[in-house]
Amino acid sequence: MPAAPRPPARKSPADFRQSAEVFKALSNANRLLIIDALSTGEHCVADLTELVGLDMSTVSNHLAVLRNVGLVTDDRRGTQVFYSLRDPCVMNMFCCLDDFRAGRPR
Amino acid sequence: MPAAPRPPARKSPADFRQSAEVFKALSNANRLLIIDALSTGEHCVADLTELVGLDMSTVSNHLAVLRNVGLVTDDRRGTQVFYSLRDPCVMNMFCCLDDFRAGRPR
DNA sequence: GGGATATTTTGCCAAATTGCAAAGTGTGTC
């Protein structure tokens, strides 16, 4: 469970840019689907391709985006590559977002 | 402080799309700067323009993006418009992101 | 009505993003 919110240290522009990069990686519904799937455990690319329903090259690109900001890690075993969440605490952001959206009538 | 993480209800594709929209709104460093400024209280467009250092039309566009996903609300008073965070719990997402990034050596 | 101030909207352009198809690469088996 995330720590109580605390006033974060004063942020530099670089902090905002790095944060923006992570949010950008999460700004695509297919990547969110991938993250959600990985929250239950590691998956190989073929698994995720079936789940997402896009071309495997597209899924591979999305995984590269997620890996580049450190959201997921890869583990090659034979011809398959298995992806996992680098830190499951990213799911806390989903909970926060759910809370935020719940507070907003549509 | 956010509730303990709990397995969220199974998400529909529409859920992921809506979540992606909020993340997309947060995927720009200037909009994060604006959100951060608003966490200390309401600001008018001129204030935010000075803070961000971009053209006022650009700031206005960014505010429109934030308003469209429900992150901020506007309040016109005379010729000025004051913006606020609709729900300060969005700052919890910043804390979660800070925790996430802290766990990642760069 | 006009004028001033503050803000929003529109148009344009360059850059970035996202999908697929095709080509390329890595691993394992023979």
Next chain:
DNA sequence: GACACACTTTGCAATTTGGCAAAATATCCC
């Protein structure tokens, strides 16, 4: 070495994004 399987990278086209400048709009005062 070739071949099969799994995955990654590249090229392309369509779409979106984000900046500024200019125009338009809203409020207030006279």
